[in-house]
Structure formats: C-alpha cells, structure tokens
Amino acid sequence: MQQNKITQAIRIQTERTPEMEHSTPMFLTSSFCFNDAESMRAAFADETDDNIYSRFSNPNVQELIDKVCVLEGAEAGYATASGMSAVFGSFMALLKQGDHLLACNSIFGSTHTVITKYLNRYGIAYSYISATATEQEWAAAIQPNTKMIYVETPTNPGLDILDLKMLGKLAKQNGIILNVDNCFATPLVQQPILLGADLVIHSATKWMDGQGRVLGGVIVGRKDLIKEIYAFCRSTGPALSPFNAWVLSKSLETLEVRMERHCSNAIYLANALQHNNKIAFLKYPFLPTHPQYAIAQQQMQNGGGIICFELKGGLESGRNFLNALQMLSLTANLGDSRSIASHPASTTHAKLTEAERLAVGITPGLIRISVGLEHKDDILKDIEQALQQC
Numbered sequence: 464m465q466q467n468k469i470t471q472a473i474r475i476q477t478e479r480t481p482e483m484e485h486s487t488p489m490f491l492t493s494s495f496c497f498n499d500a501e502s503m504r505a506a507f508a509d510e511t512d513d514n515i516y517s518r519f520s521n522p523n524v525q526e527l528i529d530k531v532c533v534l535e536g537a538e539a540g541y542a543t544a545s546g547m548s549a550v551f552g553s554f555m556a557l558l559k560q561g562d563h564l565l566a567c568n569s570i571f572g573s574t575h576t577v578i579t580k581y582l583n584r585y586g587i588a589y590s591y592i593s594a595t596a597t598e599q600e601w602a603a604a605i606q607p608n609t610k611m612i613y614v615e616t617p618t619n620p621g622l623d624i625l626d627l628k629m630l631g632k633l634a635k636q637n638g639i640i641l642n643v644d645n646c647f648a649t650p651l652v653q654q655p656i657l658l659g660a661d662l663v664i665h666s667a668t669k670w671m672d673g674q675g676r677v678l679g680g681v682i683v684g685r686k687d688l689i690k691e692i693y694a695f696c697r698s699t700g701p702a703l704s705p706f707n708a709w710v711l712s713k714s715l716e717t718l719e720v721r722m723e724r725h726c727s728n729a730i731y732l733a734n735a736l737q738h739n740n741k742i743a744f745l746k747y748p749f750l751p752t753h754p755q756y757a758i759a760q761q762q763m764q765n766g767g768g769i770i771c772f773e774l775k776g777g778l779e780s781g782r783n784f785l786n787a788l789q790m791l792s793l794t795a796n797l798g799d800s801r802s803i804a805s806h807p808a809s810t811t812h813a814k815l816t817e818a819e820r821l822a823v824g825i826t827p828g829l830i831r832i833s834v835g836l837e838h839k840d841d842i843l844k845d846i847e848q849a850l851q852q853c
C-alpha cells in the first residue's frame with residue numbers, strides 16, 4: 464500500500480535492532496564491523512551497501528536522507544554537516560575548470576562568498592542574474608559552457624519568487640543542471656524537483672530542525688548527480704554527525720504540523736501589519752500585493768514562515784525596531800519555534816555598500832521576521848509595540 468509522503472516521513476525508520484526499540488536509537492559509531500574477510504571485501508568493492516565508516520554512511524544519516532528524498536520526490540541524496548557544505552559539495556563535485564555557473568544574485572551570503580571568492584580559484588567562471596529577470600534575460604545569460612543554474616526561492620531576505628517551471632524548462636533545453644536551495648520553503652511548501660530541478664539543497668539547520676539546536680545539510684536529486692556528490696563528499700569529509708542526523712530525523716516527524724502553524728501565523732501577521740502606518744511595504748508570497756503572487760500561487764502550497772517589511776524611517780528605524788522588541792529574538796538563525804527579527808542592512812549585509820544591498824533587494828529599513836510557533840497575537844503585539852517606537 465503506497466503511503467502518503469507525510470506518513471512516510473514519520474514512519475521511515477532504520478531497521479529495528481534485536482532490542483526491539485520503538486524510537487530509532489543513535490548509532491554513535493565511527494565504523495562498522497564485518498563477520499569475515501569476504502563481506503568486508505564485498506563492501507569495499509561496492510558490491511553491497513553495508514555501512515563501512517560514518518564518513519561514508521551511517522544508519523541515522525541514511526534515515527534522514529530517505530525521509531527528505533520522499534518529501535522532495537527525489538531519487539537519492541547525501542547529508543552533510545551544514546547547509547554550506549551541501550552547497551559547496553554540489554559545486555565541487557559537479558563543476559570543473561572551464562565550466563560556468565549562472566546564479567541568481569539574491570542568495571544566502573556564504574553561498575555568495577563561495578561563488579565570488581573561491582570558485583574562480585579552480586577556474587570555474589560565474590555570472591549573476593537578478594531575481595526578477597525575465598525568461599528572455601535568463602536565456603540570454605546562458606553561455607555555451609554553462610553547466611549549472613543555482614537559485615533560491617523565496618529569496619533571502621527580500622522574498623522574491625523565481626519561476627521554477629520556467630527555469631526547469633530552460634535548464635532541460637540547454638542540458639544544464641538546475642540546483643535549487645529550497646531551505647526557505649521546505650519540502651512541505653514547495654517541491655522543486657517536481658517542477659524540473661535536478662538537485663535540491665537544504666540547510667537542515669533551519670525549518671527542518673525547527674528548534675535552533677543543530678547544524679545540518681542535505682542534497683537530494685538525480686541519482687547520477689548524487690553519485691558524483693557522494694564520491695566527492697565521501698573522500699573530502701563533510702559528513703553529517705549521527706547525533707545531528709538523529710535530531711533532524713526526529714524533527715521531520717513534526718515538520719508538517721510545524722510548517723502549517725508557521726505559515727498560518729505568518730499570513731495572519733502579514734494581513735494585520737500590511738497597512739501599519741510605520742511600514743512602507745510588506746512582502747509575503749501569499750499576499751495578493753506580492754509582485755510575483757501568481758508564480759507563488761502556482762508553485763507553493765502556502766506562503767512559508769517568513770515575512771519582511773520596509774520601515775518608513777529607514778536604517779535608523781531598523782535599529783530602533785530591534786531595540787524595542789520585547790519578546791522576539793535577535794539572532795542570526797531562522798526557522799525556529801521562537802520568532803526572530805533581523806535587520807539585514809545593519810547586520811548580515813552591513814559590509815556591502817548601499818548600492819550592492821539595493822541590487823539584491825535589501826533596502827535600508829528592511830526587517831525580516833522568521834515567524835515562530837508562539838500564539839499569533841503575542842507575536843503581533845510585540846511587533847506592533849516596537850513599530851510604534853521607531
């Protein structure tokens with residue numbers, strides 16, 4: 464009987480040990496034993512998929528991968544120590560000297576650093592394109608040596624939406640790998656592979672953990688590509704710790720109910736705040752006023768757990784807003800059970816010039832709220848009182 468993927472994300476489990484435990488135990492072991500020389504030889508020759516060493520594979524890690532594969536509709540996957548090692552692994556395993564990477568410029572800050580500062584050391588060229596580029600502009604940006612397209616949608620922190628179906632079609636027509644960081648949406652909100660992506664990356668640190676405890680990353684997608692990524696990672700060592708995998712796998716059992724609440728709280732706040740007199744504009748993918756509302760409706764099942772708004776008072780108001788908050792946390796994470804506020808212009812993106820910030824959609828008074836699981840009226844009250852002070 465084919466089960467719903469939500470059921471599978473709850474029920475997929477490492478084979479029960481002779482102890483007959485109900486919950487998956489932690490396999491905190493660096494290596495695995497063999498009964499004889501022949502079974503060890505066969506494992507090393509890839510004739511069996513027995514575990515050998517936890518840098519290669521581990522039951523807790525595999526359980527997490529299997530769940531993410533089901534949720535994303537992917538053939539295979541590999542889990543890494545952080546979201547960034549997933550991003551880096553996907554680049555280094557699949558790009559080589561002379562290749563070109565075409566990336567959207569509204570991407571996670573460290574990903575931007577990897578592309579601009581490090582890829583060229585290995586002879587990999589790149590170019591950036593705006594999150595609001597049209598299909599014609601994307602097509603024109605593809606070069607004969609373009610090997611991979613890399614995007615995030617919704618973008619961070621500006622919440623622009625990129626048309627994944629259009630990018631999937633373009634990538635397929637040109638024989639290019641479409642690599643999508645799906646961290647912001649989670650597989651409960653959007654499944655890029657079903658829209659044409661070849662690879663999907665997650666920082667499991669965010670919504671997947673959902674409680675701000677551990678770092679982790681996952682790459683899932685086409686079997687032939689994952690094989691290359693596995694070979695690269697198995698030798699270079701960004702493996703996910705079994706402890707973190709255990710935490711993350713448990714978290715996936717509640718991802719659907721958590722995302723439902725994150726999203727319903729987020730749209731409640733978006734509606735309640737959009738006409739606030741201190742706010743110039745508010746963006747949420749499922750508000751009809753969002754510039755790419757139509758695409759969001761097509762490719763997302765709901766609007767996600769992040770809202771952002773621009774304060775009329777600009778940079779100084781942004782700082783005042785953070786200082787006036789009483790409950791919301793000021794912290795660099797997102798996707799937590801506790802609501803978090805951030806002001807990119809004075810923190811994560813302070814090193815950029817104002818022109819550089821504007822190019823990636825970061826206006827001076829932009830506030831990003833990662834909407835938590837607290838009662839919606841408590842979150843709203845805190846934001847409203849802080850707005851009145853800036």
Ligand SMILES: *Cc1c(COP(=O)(O)O)cnc(C)c1O
Binds near residue numbers: 644647666667668678
């Ligand atoms: C946090 C984040 C990453 C990096 O993940 P880490 O787990 O912090 O290494 C990559 N992409 C996006 C969109 C993120 O939010």
